[in-house]
Amino acid sequence: xxxxxxxxxxxxxxxxxxxxxxxxxxxxxxxxxxxxxxxxxxxxxxxxxxxxxxxxxxxxxxxxxxxxxxxxxxxxxxxxxxxxxxxxxxxxxxxxxxxxxxxxxxxxxxxxxxxxxxxxxxxxxxxxxxxxxxxxxxxxxxxxxxxxxxxxxxxxxxxxxxxxxxxxxxxxxxxxxxxxxxxxxxxxxxxxxxxxxxxxxxxxxxxxxxxxxxxxxxxxxxxxxxxxxxxxxxxxxxxxxxxxxxxxxxxxxxxxxxxxxxxxxxxxxxxxxxxxxxxxxxxxxxxxxxxxxxxxxxxxxxxxxxxxxxxxxxxxxxxxxxxxxxxxxxxxxxxxxxxxxxxxxxxxxxxxxxxxxxxxxxxxxxxxxxxxxxxxxxxxxxxxxxxxxxxxxxxxxxx
Amino acid sequence: xxxxxxxxxxxxxxxxxxxxxxxxxxxxxxxxxxxxxxxxxxxxxxxxxxxxxxxxxxxxxxxxxxxxxxxxxxxxxxxxxxxxxxxxxxxxxxxxxxxxxxxxxxxxxxxxxxxxxxxxxxxxxxxxxxxxxxxxxxxxxxxxxxxxxxxxxxxxxxxxxxxxxxxxxxxxxxxxxxxxxxxxxxxxxxxxxxxxxxxxxxxxxxxxxxxxxxxxxxxxxxxxxxxxxxxxxxxxxxxxxxxxxxxxxxxxxxxxxxxxxxxxxxxxxx
Numbered sequence: 001x002x003x004x005x006x007x008x009x010x011x012x013x014x015x016x017x018x019x020x021x022x023x024x025x026x027x028x029x030x031x032x033x034x035x036x037x038x039x040x041x042x043x044x045x046x047x048x049x050x051x052x053x054x055x056x057x058x059x060x061x062x063x064x065x066x067x068x069x070x071x072x073x074x075x076x077x078x079x080x081x082x083x084x085x086x087x088x089x090x091x092x093x094x095x096x097x098x099x100x101x102x103x104x105x106x107x108x109x110x111x112x113x114x115x116x117x118x119x120x121x122x123x124x125x126x127x128x129x130x131x132x133x134x135x136x137x138x139x140x141x142x143x144x145x146x147x148x149x150x151x152x153x154x155x156x157x158x159x160x161x162x163x164x165x166x167x168x169x170x171x172x173x174x175x176x177x178x179x180x181x182x183x184x185x186x187x188x189x190x191x192x193x194x195x196x197x198x199x200x201x202x203x204x205x206x207x208x209x210x211x212x213x214x215x216x217x218x219x220x221x222x223x224x225x226x227x228x229x230x231x232x233x234x235x236x237x238x239x240x241x242x243x244x245x246x247x248x249x250x251x252x253x254x255x256x257x258x259x260x261x262x263x264x265x266x267x268x269x270x271x272x273x274x275x276x277x278x279x280x281x282x283x284x285x286x287x288x289x290x291x292x293x294x295x296x297x298x299x300x301x302x303x304x305x306x307x308x309x310x311x312x313x314x315x316x317x318x319x320x321x322x323x324x325x326x327x328x329x330x331x332x333x334x335x336x337x338x339x340x341x342x343x344x345x346x347x348x349x350x351x352x353x354x355x356x357x358x359x360x361x362x363x364x365x366x367x368x369x370x371x372x373x374x375x376x377x378x379x380x381x382x383x384x385x386x387x388x389x390x391x392x393x394x395x396x397x398x399x
Numbered sequence: 400x401x402x403x404x405x406x407x408x409x410x411x412x413x414x415x416x417x418x419x420x421x422x423x424x425x426x427x428x429x430x431x432x433x434x435x436x437x438x439x440x441x442x443x444x445x446x447x448x449x450x451x452x453x454x455x456x457x458x459x460x461x462x463x464x465x466x467x468x469x470x471x472x473x474x475x476x477x478x479x480x481x482x483x484x485x486x487x488x489x490x491x492x493x494x495x496x497x498x499x500x501x502x503x504x505x506x507x508x509x510x511x512x513x514x515x516x517x518x519x520x521x522x523x524x525x526x527x528x529x530x531x532x533x534x535x536x537x538x539x540x541x542x543x544x545x546x547x548x549x550x551x552x553x554x555x556x557x558x559x560x561x562x563x564x565x566x567x568x569x570x571x572x573x574x575x576x577x578x579x580x581x582x583x584x585x586x587x588x589x590x591x592x593x594x595x596x597x598x599x600x601x602x603x604x605x606x607x608x609x610x611x612x613x614x615x616x617x618x619x620x621x622x623x624x625x626x627x628x629x630x631x632x633x634x635x636x637x638x639x640x641x642x643x644x645x646x647x648x649x650x651x652x653x654x655x656x657x658x659x660x661x662x663x664x665x666x667x668x669x
Contacts, residue, residue, distance in 0.1 A: 033618045096425050100437075101587065102493060102506060103557050105429045109422055165591070188591065206592035208618050243477075305481075305489035305496060331478045332491035334589070336507060340478035 022065070022073055022088055028053075028112035030097055030187060034204045037180040037189045038117050038170065043075075051075060053184055056152045056169030058273075060183045077184030084110050099185065108187065108207045120171025122147065122154040130199050131223035132158075132215035142223050145190070145199070145215055147177075154179055158190065158203070161225045162350040163369045166273050177201075230368040231347040238361030239344060241265065241299060243328035246311040246318075251326045253361070257295060262393045264296045265355040267342075269333045270313040271303055272351040277372025279321040281383050282354075285390055286325055293359075293399040294390060298323070299330035301337055301351070356389065359397045365389060419532040423630060431526035434639065438502050439495050439517050441636040442524045446516035447558060447643050450474060450505065454514055456498060464516060468499040472514065479505060479512070493588045507588060508560040509552055527665040529630070530607075536629040536660040539620065540571025542582060542595070551583065556614050557636050558643035561585055566595050569617060569627060573654065580627075580652050582617055595619075597627065598649045602657035609638040609664040611645050612652070632661025 022043045029036040043051040043065060052059040063078030068085070073093065075084040086095030093112040098105055130145040147156040153171040156179060157164045168190055170179035176193040192201015192213070199215040233239070242252040253263075266282055268275035286296050300317075302310035307329055314327050331337035338349040345355075350368040358364050367386070371378045434440050445463040446454075450472065455461065457469030470483045472490065479490040481498065490496050492507045495517075502517040549565040563583035570579050586593045595617040604610055613632040617625040637645035 033620075096422070098429060100433065102504065102559075103555070103587075105433050107422065107426050107429060186590070203591070205590065206587070208594065208616060209587075209592040210619050211591075303491065303494070305491050307486070307488055329489070332489045334492035334494075334507065336492060337478045337489065340474070341476075343476075 022093070024114055025116060026093065026112040027115050027117045028093070028110065030182065031109040031111070032187070032189060032204055032206075033208045034189065034191065034202060034210055035178070037182055037187065037204070038178070039180060039182045040116065041075075041112060053077075053182065055167055055181055055183070056150070056155045058167045058169075058183075062184075082184050086110060086112070097187075106207065118171070119151075119153045120173050122149050122172040122177060123175075124149070125194055126172060126177055126199065127154075129218035130215035131218045132199070132213045134203060134211045134213045143213065143215075144218065144223055147179075158188075159224065159369075161230055161368075162348045163272075163274055227350075227368045228365060231345050231349060231353060231366045233346075233355070233363045233366055234344040235363050237344070239265065239355060239357050239363050241297065241328070241330070241342070243299060243330045243341075244307070245326050245328050246315045248307070251297065251328055258297075260359045260397075261293050261295045262289075262359060262390065262397060262399070263357040264294070264390070265357065266296060266298045267301065267330075267338060267349060267351065267353040267355070268298055269301045269303075269351050270317045271333060274370050274372060275352045276317075276320075277379075278352045278354070278370035279317070279323065281370070281386065282325075283321055283323060284383070285386065286323075288387065289390055289394060290324075292394050293397065294394065296325040298325065298327040299342075300327055301331045301333040302329065303333060305332045354386070356393060358393055364393060418534060419630075423532065423628070426631070427529060430633075431528075434526050435524055436520065438520070439504065439515075440520065440524075441557075441639040441643060443502075443517040443520045444515055444636075444640050444642050445518045446514065448514060449510070450479075450512040450514045454516075456501070456516075463518075466518065467501045467516070470498055472503065472505075474512070506557070506559040509562050510560045513559050527663040529662055530659045532630050533660050535574065536658065538571040538573055538627045538629065540569050540625060540627065541623045542567045542569050542617065542625050543623070553583070553585075554635075554644055554646040555585055556633065556646075558645070561588075563596075566617075569597060569625060571627060573629070573658070574656060576654075576656060578654060580654075581649055583649075595625070597652065598646060599632075599652040599654060599658075600648050601654040603659060604653075607659075607663055608632075608661070609634045611635065611637075612648050613661055615661070629658050629660040632658070634662050634664060638664050 026041040028041050029038050040054040041051060049065045051062040051065050062075050064076040066074040068074055071088045073086055073088050082099035084097045086093035091114045095110050096107040097110045098107045127147045127149050132143040132145050133140050134143055144159040147154060154177055155167060155169050157168055165188055166181050168179035168181045179190045181188040187206050189204040192199055201213055203211045203213055240253050242250055244250050282296055300314050302313060304310055310329055318327050331341045352370055354367045355363055356365040371382045373379050434442060454472040456464045456467035458465055470481055472481050480487045481490050490505055492505050495502045495504050500519040504515045506513045544567045545565045551563050552560055553563050555561045563585045566582040566584045568579050569582050580597045580599055582595050582597050584593045585596045597615050598612050600612040604612055613634055615627055615629055615632045617627050620626055635646055636643040
């Protein structure tokens with residue numbers, strides 16, 4: 001660590017390192033092979049030593065902001081074992097973003113200057129919904145690109161069969177658009193432009209990874225698998241679970257409270273932005289129908305596997321949304337854990353996934369993913385659909 | 400140590416700073432520091448192998464694991480778990496989990512789960528260093544796409560099997576020689592990322608550099624153009640510790656001349 005600090009000092013030796021504080025609003029960028037990934041930072045180094053990384057309307061808190069010898073600053077992104085280390089001059093920060101993967105540390109050049117990126121309103125010709133095919137070599141895969149004109153510029157997301165990649169933010173000029181998503185861990189950027197009626201571009205991930213894509217306007221015909229088609233379930237037996245809650249008490253499908261009830265099992269993770277979008281809808285369903293016999297249970301798949309740490313995160317999640325139904329520590333968020341702990345499910349499990357169970361214990365529907373409030377009418381339609389389906393199950397049960 | 404780093408700072412402008420891009424300089428310092436001090440440095444690994452049955456730590460465990468706290472890693476109906484006196488905890492794949500001062504990581508691979516266990520670093524290990532940076536070994540070339548798609552199971556840098564897709568053939572001029580090197584796209588587990596990678600041997604392999612070869616990543620320049628900075632060539636983890644399996648040299652990727660660039664090799668320090 002010390003060596004890195006000193007090398008960074010070497011790399012900037014001879015410059016006029018200013019003594020100004022770092023408080024304020026910064027326009028920042030990571031220099032990827034495919035161009036600059038833009039984002040904003042708000043730093044409060046002197047007062048509270050805190051800060052945020054922002055992509056458009058979404059900001060993630062830094063875990064710490066520390067001053068280092070030699071007019072350098074360390075911005076810690078604790079959740080991801082990642083840091084931004086930069087040399088400070090009067091109105092600029094120059095350094096590196098670094099995270100540690102299984103194959104060692106990786107660095108991406110970082111720069112920031114005071115101020116904001118200009119708002120670049122996108123032309124109407126690129127906003128809307130696009131059916132894209134990502135074409136990395138031999139495994140083309142479908143995505144839907146949702147691009148919106150907002151007061152902050154171009155915003156949107158990339159949706160795959162198993163969920164979305166979070167909010168992307170950027171702008172457009174001269175027929176070309178750039179949008180990025182950097183939350184301290186995921187380094188994603190989408191670039192492209194119109195070629196006739198076709199949108200062509202590149203999805204950038206990390207410093208060098210690039211996947212070209214081609215997209216046409218969504219026609220309304222399904223491009224991705226329907227949310228109810230992604231996961232199949234072994235419905236020959238009752239759907240089972242038995243996991244500890246945040247206090248360590250086990251909650252099972254055999255518990256009295258679930259018997260003869262309509263139950264929604266929500267697979268989620270506190271790390272998953274879409275799960276934060278879906279939680280209010282689950283709370284709404286619970287508030288509307290609990291008295292008529294609806295129970296909900298949340299099965300969380302967390303980052304560390306340590307009950308103490310994960311329990312704290314899940315407890316906070318529950319408090320944030322005012323959740324009154326049980327939230328259980330079911331596993332960890334790797335590809336295999338949900339399948340290992342829920343062997344009745346097959347297919348790629350999205351976060352979140354809602355499993356609707358009738359009073360006999362049979363799974364009636366599995367809904368993968370969620371369309372959050374950012375999708376406007378689509379979100380409202382989905383919420384209504386889930387309300388209607390829940391009511392239908394309750395009505396069937398004579399409740 | 401500190402004096403050596405300070406010395407490097409002082410002399411850097413004369414023989415390093417003038418040539419080595421800051422990004423490469425930081426990358427090298429960071430990587431050497433990680434190898435030297437990280438709790439998951441390949442140097443600190445005492446076990447690397449498939450998870451077949453229970454893996455027992457502590458006095459009843461395998462020889463390499465007897466100094467660790469008592470615990471059992473197993474895969475059961477509730478997924479991967481680590482059972483200790485304090486109870487059971489789920490174990491995420493592809494991330495480190497603490498076991499007292501020890502660390503373990505379960506890596507997912509097409510062949511099943513691989514477990515790596517790291518003991519607390521017992522000694523400070525010196526990184527063998529790099530060849531002097533040479534701008535002549537920053538190569539620009541073209542990546543010709545393959546005639547047909549191909550997937551191949553192979554060992555990555557970290558000795559964990561991956562399913563890599565054939566990316567094509569990198570064609571460029573290295574020290575006046577036309578070279579053609581096969582490149583694969585190697586995924587980075589748990590992300591949308593992948594790296595266009597070349598694993599190659601050359602006239603230094605087995606002498607100053609690791610015998611089976613070194614990895615280097617191709618960086619896109621736009622279109623079919625890529626940069627291959629041979630100064631950023633890295634050893635597979637088996638170069639640091641024989642507990643990691645070594646990738647087999649890729650067929651056709653042997654250069655018949657010396658590439659004096661990238662990471663050096665010294666026999667094991669552990």
